[in-house]
Amino acid sequence: MRRSLRLVAAGLVLAALGCADGVRFGEELPPAGGTYQPGTGGAPSGGSGASYGSGAAYGTGSGGDAPVEPPPCAEELRRCAHVFALPFGGEQSVEVRGDFAPDGWVNGVPMALVGDTWEASVAVPWNAPVAYKLVVDGATWITDPGNPAEVPDGLGGFNSVLDGVTCEAWTCAPPVLGSFDWRDAVLYFVFVDRFANGDASNDAPLPGVDGAANYQGGDWAGVRATIESGYFESLGVNALWLSVPFDNTEATGVGDDGHPYSAYHGYWPRDLDATEARFGSLAELVGVVDAAHAHGLKVVVDYAMNHVHVSSPVYAQHGDWFWPLDWNGKHCVCGGDCSWDGSEGKRCWFRDYLPDFDFTVPAARDYSVGNAIQWIQATGIDGFRLDAVKHIEDAWVTELRHRVTTEIESVSGQHFYLVGETFTGDRGTIAYYVEPSTKLDGQFDFPLRNAVVSQVLMRQGSMYDLDGFLGSNDGYYGAGIMSTFVGNHDVPRAIHFAADSPAWGDPWASGKDRAWQNQPGLPGGMSAFERLANGFAILFTLPGVPLVYYGDEVGMPGAGDPDNRRFMPWQGYSAGQTFLRDRVAKLAAIRAAHPALRRGTRTTVSVTGDTLCYRMATAGDAVFVAVNRGDGAATVNGLPAGSYVDEVDGSAHGAAPSVPARSTRILVAQ
Numbered sequence: 083m084r085r086s087l088r089l090v091a092a093g094l095v096l097a098a099l100g101c102a103d104g105v106r107f108g109e110e111l112p113p114a115g116g117t118y119q120p121g122t123g124g125a126p127s128g129g130s131g132a133s134y135g136s137g138a139a140y141g142t143g144s145g146g147d148a149p150v151e152p153p154p155c156a157e158e159l160r161r162c163a164h165v166f167a168l169p170f171g172g173e174q175s176v177e178v179r180g181d182f183a184p185d186g187w188v189n190g191v192p193m194a195l196v197g198d199t200w201e202a203s204v205a206v207p208w209n210a211p212v213a214y215k216l217v218v219d220g221a222t223w224i225t226d227p228g229n230p231a232e233v234p235d236g237l238g239g240f241n242s243v244l245d246g247v248t249c250e251a252w253t254c255a256p257p258v259l260g261s262f263d264w265r266d267a268v269l270y271f272v273f274v275d276r277f278a279n280g281d282a283s284n285d286a287p288l289p290g291v292d293g294a295a296n297y298q299g300g301d302w303a304g305v306r307a308t309i310e311s312g313y314f315e316s317l318g319v320n321a322l323w324l325s326v327p328f329d330n331t332e333a334t335g336v337g338d339d340g341h342p343y344s345a346y347h348g349y350w351p352r353d354l355d356a357t358e359a360r361f362g363s364l365a366e367l368v369g370v371v372d373a374a375h376a377h378g379l380k381v382v383v384d385y386a387m388n389h390v391h392v393s394s395p396v397y398a399q400h401g402d403w404f405w406p407l408d409w410n411g412k413h414c415v416c417g418g419d420c421s422w423d424g425s426e427g428k429r430c431w432f433r434d435y436l437p438d439f440d441f442t443v444p445a446a447r448d449y450s451v452g453n454a455i456q457w458i459q460a461t462g463i464d465g466f467r468l469d470a471v472k473h474i475e476d477a478w479v480t481e482l483r484h485r486v487t488t489e490i491e492s493v494s495g496q497h498f499y500l501v502g503e504t505f506t507g508d509r510g511t512i513a514y515y516v517e518p519s520t521k522l523d524g525q526f527d528f529p530l531r532n533a534v535v536s537q538v539l540m541r542q543g544s545m546y547d548l549d550g551f552l553g554s555n556d557g558y559y560g561a562g563i564m565s566t567f568v569g570n571h572d573v574p575r576a577i578h579f580a581a582d583s584p585a586w587g588d589p590w591a592s593g594k595d596r597a598w599q600n601q602p603g604l605p606g607g608m609s610a611f612e613r614l615a616n617g618f619a620i621l622f623t624l625p626g627v628p629l630v631y632y633g634d635e636v637g638m639p640g641a642g643d644p645d646n647r648r649f650m651p652w653q654g655y656s657a658g659q660t661f662l663r664d665r666v667a668k669l670a671a672i673r674a675a676h677p678a679l680r681r682g683t684r685t686t687v688s689v690t691g692d693t694l695c696y697r698m699a700t701a702g703d704a705v706f707v708a709v710n711r712g713d714g715a716a717t718v719n720g721l722p723a724g725s726y727v728d729e730v731d732g733s734a735h736g737a738a739p740s741v742p743a744r745s746t747r748i749l750v751a752q
Contacts, residue, residue, distance in 0.1 A: 152250070152251050152252045152253070153253070153254050153557065153558075153559070153560025153561070154254075154517060154560060155252075155254035155517070155518075155519070155560050155561045156519040157208050157209065158207075158208070159208075159254045159255050159256070159257060159518070159519070159561045160207075160208035160252040160253075160254060160255075161205035161206065161207060161208065161252055161253045161254065161255050162205070162206055162207075162208060162247050162248060162249035162252050163203050163204070163205055163206075163249065163251075163253075164203070164204055164205075164206045164212075164244065164247055165201055165202070165203050165204075166178045166191075166193065166201070166202050166203075166204060166214070166216070166226070167199050167200065167201050167228060168193065168199065168200040168216055168226070168227070168228070169198065169199055169200075169227075169228075170195060170198045170199060170200060173200065173218050173219055174219050175192070175193075175218070175219055175220060176192075176193040176200040176216055176217065176218055176219075177190035177191055177192045177193055177202070177216070177217050178190060178191050178193060178202050178204060178214055178215075178216055178217075179191075179214060179215055179216075179217055180212055180213055180214025180215065180241070181212060181213050181214070182204055182205070182206045182207065182212050182214065183701055184258070185701070185702075186214075186701060188702075189677075189701045189702030189703070190217055190701065190702060191204050191701045191702070192702075193216075204701075205253060205255075206244060206247050207247075207255075208247070208248060208249075208252060209246050209247065209248050210246070210247075211233075211243055211244065211245050211246070212243065212244040212247070213233055213235075213241040213242070213243050214226070214241060214242055214243070214244070215235075215241055215242060216242075225240055225241065225242045226242040229242045229243075229244070231243045231244070231245060253557060253560075254560040254561030255561060256518055256523065256561045256562070256563050257497060257518050257519070257561070258497065259491060259495065259496060259497035260494070260495050260496035260497055261496065262380065262464075262496060262497070264465075264497065264499045264523065264563050264627060265563055265625060265626075265627075265680050265681050266320070266674070266680055267320055267321040267380065267499075267627045268318055268319050268320055268321065268622075268627070268628055268630070268670050268673065268674075269319070269321045269322070269323055269382065269565060269627050269628065269629045269630070270314060270317070270319040270321070270322055270323065270629075270630045270632065271323045271325075271570065271571070271629060271630070271631045271632055272305055272322050272323065272324050272325065272632055273300070273325050273347075273571060273631075273632050273647060274300050274301065274302065274304075274305060274324060274325045274327075274348075274361050275297055275298055275299070275300040275301075275325070275346040275347070275348075275360070275361070276298055276300050276346075276632070276647050276648065276649050276650060277300045277304060277305060277308070277632055277649075277650050278300055278301075278304025278305060278307060278308050278650065278652075279298075279299035279300055279301060279304050280301055280302070280303025280304030280305070280306065280307045281301050281303040281304070281362070282299065284301055284359060284360050284361070284362065285297070285299040285360070286359075286360055287344070288332070288334060288344045290334065290342060291334055291342050291343065291344050292341065292342075294597075294598070294644040294645060294647075294648075295337075295341055295342065295343040295344060295346070295644045296344045296346060297344055297346045297360050298346065298649050299360075300361075300649070300650075301360065301361045301362050301366075302361050302362040302366045302367055302369070302370045303362060303366060305322075305324070305370050306366070306369055306370045306373050309322075309370070309373045309374055309377055309379065310373055310377070312377070314377070314379055315377060315378070315379075316667060317630070317635060317663070317666060317667050317670065318666070318667050318669070318670020318671050318673070318674065319379070319630065319670065320378060320379055320380065321379060321380040321381070321382060321464075321465075321627070322374055322379055322380070322381050322382065323382045323383075323384065323467050323629070324370070324381065324382070324383050324384065325347065325348050325384050326347070326348025326349060326351070326358075326383075326384045326385070326386050326469075327348070327357050327358060327361060327367055327383060327384075327457075328348060328351040328352075328353070328354055328356070328357070328358060328386070329351065329352050329353040329354075329355075329356035329357060329358050329359065330345035330348060330349075330350050330351055330352055330358055330391070331345050331350050331351075331352045331391040331393045331394075332352075332393075333391070333393055333435070335350065335433060335435055339594060339597065339598065341598065343644075345391070346360075347571070347647075348384065348386065349386050349469070350390075350391040350435075350436065351386060351390050351391060351394065352390070352391050352393050352394045352395075353394065353395065354390070354394075354396070354453050355453075364460065364461075367461055368460075368461055368462065371461050371462050371463055372462070375462075380464040380465065380499075381461075381463045381464050381465075382463065382464060382465035382466065382467050382499060382501070383457065383461070383463050383465075383466060383467070384466075384467045384469060385454055385457070385466040385467065385468055385469065386469040386470070387439070387450055387454070387468065387469065387474060387478065388432070388438060388439060388469065388470045388473050388474055389431065389432060389436040389437055389438045389439060390436070390437060390439075391435060391436060391437075392435045392436070392437060394437075396449075397437050400445075400446070400449075402440075402443065403439060403440060403443050403445065403446035403449070404437040404438060404439055404440055404446075405429040405430075405431070405437075405438045405439075405440045407431055407434060407437070409429070413434070414426065414429060414430045414431060415430060415431050415432075415433065415434055416430035416431065416432050416473075417430075418430075427472065427473055428472075428473055428474065428475060430473075438473075439474070441474055441475040441477065441478045442475055442477075447475070447477060447478055447481060448481075450478065451478060451481050451482050451485060454466065454482055455482075455485050455486070455489060455490070458486070458490055458498070459490070464496070464498065464499060465498055465499030465500065465501065466498075466499075466500055466501070467501050467502075467503065468482075468500060468501070468502045468503065468522070469503055470503060470504075470505075471502035471503060471504050471515050471522070471525070472504045472506070472511060472515070476521075479502075479515060479521050479522065480520055480521060482500070483500065483519075483520055483521055483522075484520075486498045486500070499523050499563070500521075500522045500523050501522065501523060501524050501525060501526065501563075501565050501627070502515050502516075502522045502524075502525040502526070503525065503526050504525055504526075504528075505528060505572065506528060507528055507529050507532060507590070508529075509529050509555075509558060512525045512527070512528065512529070512559075513558065513559050513560075513562075516559045516560065516562035516564075517560075517561075517562075518561050518562065518563075522562070523562060523563050524559065524562040524563040524564040524565060524626070524627070525559075525562070525564060525565070526564070526565045526566075526567060526570070526629070527555075527564045527565065527566050527567070527626065529551075529555070530551075530555060530564075530566055531566070531567055531568055531589075532589050532590065533547070533548055533551040533552075533555075534548070534568055534617050534620055534621070535568055535576065535579050535589040535617070536589045537551075537711070538613065538616050538617050538620065538709070538711050539568070539576065539579040539580040539584070539589075539613050539614065539616075539617050540579050540580075540584045540587075540589060541711055542589075544690075544691040544692070545689050545690065545691060545692060545693055545694040545709070545711065546689055546690075546691070548694060549686055549689045549694055549696075552624075552684065552686075552696075553686070556683075556684050563625075563626065563627060564625075564626045564627070565626060565627040565628075565629050566621045566624065566626040566627065566628050566629065567621070567628070567629035567631065568614070568617045568618070568621065568634070569631040569634045569646075570629070570631050571631065571643070571646060571647055572643065572646075573591075573592070573593065573642075573646065574586065574591065574592070574593030574596075574640065574641050574642055574645075574646055575602075575633075575634070575637075575638055575639055575640040575641075575646050576614055576617065576631075576634055576637075577604075577605060577610055577611070577614055577634075577637040577638070577639060578593075578602050578605075578610075578639065578640075578641075580605075580609075580610045580611075580613035580614045580617070581605050581609075581610045582605075582609055582610065585602050585641070591642075592642045592643075593640075593641040593642030593643075593645070593646065594641070594642040594643070595641070595642070596641035596642065596645070597641045597642040597643060597644065597645045597646075598645070601639075601640070601641050601645050602639050602640070602641055603639055604637065604638075604639045604656065604659075605637070605639075605658070606656075606658075607658065608657065608658050608661065609713075609744060610637065610658065611637050611658035611659065611661055611662040612661075612743070612744035612745065613711070613744050614634070614637055614662060615661070615662055615665040615666070615669075615744075615745075615746075616709060616710075616711060616744060616745065616746055618630075618665070618666055618669055619665075619669055619707070619709065619746035619748070620707075620709060620746075622669040622670065622672070622673045622679065623669075623673070623679050623698060623705070623707045623746075623748065624679075624684065624698075625680060625681060625682070625684075628673075630666065632650055633648070633650050633651070635662060635663045635666045636651065636655055636659040636660075636662060636663050637658060637659050637662050638650070638651060665730075668730060669730075672729045672730070672748055675729075676698075676703055676705050676750075677700050677701075677702075677703050678698040678699050678700045678703040678704055678705045679698050679705055681700050682698040682699050682700040682703070682704075682705075683698070683699055683700065684696050684697070684698055685697045685699070687706060687718075687720040687721060688718060688719050688720030690716070692710060692711050692712035692716060693708065693709060693710045693711070693712070693716050693718050693741065694708075694709045695707065695708040695709070695718045695719075695720060695721070704750075704751070705729075705748060705749070705750055706721055706726065706748075706749040706750075707746065707747075707748055707749075708739060708741050708746065708747045708748075708749060709741070709746045710741035710742065710743065710744065710745055710746070711744065712743060712744070713743050713744065714743050715740050715741065715742050715743055716740070716741055716743075717738050717739070717740050717741075718738065718739055718740075718741055718747075719737075719738050721737040721738070721739070721749070722737060722751075723737050724736075724737060724751050724752070725751070725752045726739065726749040726750060726751055726752060727749070727750055727752055728747040728748060728749055729748045729749070729750055730745075730746065730747060730748055733747075734752075735747070735749060
């Protein structure tokens with residue numbers, strides 16, 4: 083008899099916790115599984131040298147004379163630009179306040195004097211009434227003399243009201259449910275096995291596997307201890323991404339580099355009803371989630387749904403739920419007889435020991451989606467990182483979104499974040515899955531990572547190239563809340579791209595050539611750490627969810643998989659590492675203080691070969707970001723006349739600030 087676990091209003095109810103090899107959810111639960119793992123299953127689609135993508139983008143710089151189409155989103159998420167206006171009558175300042183935004187009555191939108199008229203363009207909800215007033219000289223609230231439509235304000239007066247604004251070119255606002263807006267998140271990827279060893283009793287490396295590809299002892303006890311130490315809060319992180327929690331095979335697998343691997347990464351699931359014993363029990367995982375919540379941290383769990391290991395009972399019991407390995411005269415391994423792309427990419431096996439789910443079979447799909455829902459209910463987590471999204475059927479994604487909405491969010495009252503991984507440089511492929519109402523909230527922005535690594539860390543091309551890319555990327559994913567990053571577990575460590583002489587000449591390089599021999603060490607001096615800090619500065623001053631891959635906050639070295647997954651160093655930092663860690667924490671604090679950096683609109687102020695300055699602005703907040711990738715100080719021009727303070731170091735500046743070599747200034751008008 084299936085033993086279901088469910089959320090109730092009083093909290094998470096868990097039953098019969100505690101067996102050492104993990105707690106089972108029921109007699110049977112759906113297999114999940116795999117992603118592309120360098121060294122364990124081929125290369126990703128869109129690998130080295132992949133283009134940014136194709137198709138019309140919403141925004142500027144989208145490619146020639148191609149038609150510009152607004153992004154797809156449900157009507158309740160659409161926003162139209164409406165210009166509020168007031169004839170000049172001697173006022174010193176005017177702003178508009180209203181219910182066009184959750185904080186619109188508190189943080190007004192300043193109006194600018196254009197000729198003899200005060201004006202402000204504000205994004206207002208699609209085809210919905212908007213009550214507002216104008217605030218003159220910071221004290222006098224008036225209705226709009228140009229708009230006779232009014233409604234009572236509840237205080238004996240009236241508000242002006244707009245009714246039913248629609249438009250041909252809209253933007254999209256992400257859905258916000260409950261007390262947390264995921265646009266405010268800073269995400270930290272905790273690769274559990276390599277992060278912190280809190281319980282040596284569950285250490286159990288496999289025989290015959292080299293240490294780099296074996297279990298190294300990290301566990302949930304170590305994660306919880308780190309949470310309770312305050313480390314993540316000191317770094318400015320407010321969300322954790324934990325690697326896959328499933329019970330994995332005890333077998334080894336040979337990677338495409340010829341080395342035997344264990345399933346330390348979590349992507350070779352055996353029993354989807356149980357936790358991986360080397361990480362801990364379900365009770366310990368719930369303890370991590372509870373501790374995180376107590377410290378103001380959200381928790382996202384890596385959910386792998388593409389496949390299981392051949393040792394999985396569900397494969398033995400339900401072989402008809404999986405694509406056959408031998409098909410149409412092909413031994414259908416991805417990157418071998420079958421392609422990573424197209425219809426073959428949805429049915430190929432990542433390795434010949436990883437049976438691939440056939441989610442065109444309704445029973446298989448229902449089983450898998452049901453398993454995902456039960457993990458949410460059993461743990462109280464706040465989101466999923468969904469692995470290898472383009473390799474599964476669309477129906478799996480849409481059914482998960484529907485069940486999350488109806489079964490999870492309806493109970494919790496909080497939005498459950500779904501972020502996908504599609505390892506490609508093709509923005510069209512990535513955007514296909516980004517639709518918060520029916521599919522994913524967002525995906526990891528690989529094309530942005532490529533641009534930042536190439537133009538800022540490696541100094542390829544010029545900052546004109548970065549500005550052009552950002553211009554085409556702004557708003558490209560509509561209402562999506564993308565996760566931005568420079569490093570993750572599938573690419574070499576970011577610090578080596580930032581070295582004076584980059585370890586690889588291609589930002590898409592896998593780094594496998596140095597994964598087992600001639601591994602790179604920690605760079606000396608400060609320059610590489612300053613360049614990586616510059617990369618983080620861009621991520622932390624743009625909308626999205628910036629990601630810190632564990633160890634990147636101290637510039638941890640490492641080539642391709644598995645060398646990019648070394649154990650987290652907790653002491654003995656160089657001056658460069660200490661600088662970088664402190665700078666990441668500072669950037670997170672600045673981001674938290676400025677809504678414009680999390681939700682604002684970006685406008686280019688000036689650009690040269692080595693510098694880029696842009697303005698981020700939203701209601702009541704404006705910030706200028708001046709980036710210098712060059713090896714000498716540079717003056718940045720184009721800021722409005724006035725006085726500014728750099729929130730990074732507290733220094734004062736005018737409208738033409740000097741930016742030190744390999745540095746970013748984040749400037750606010752005084």
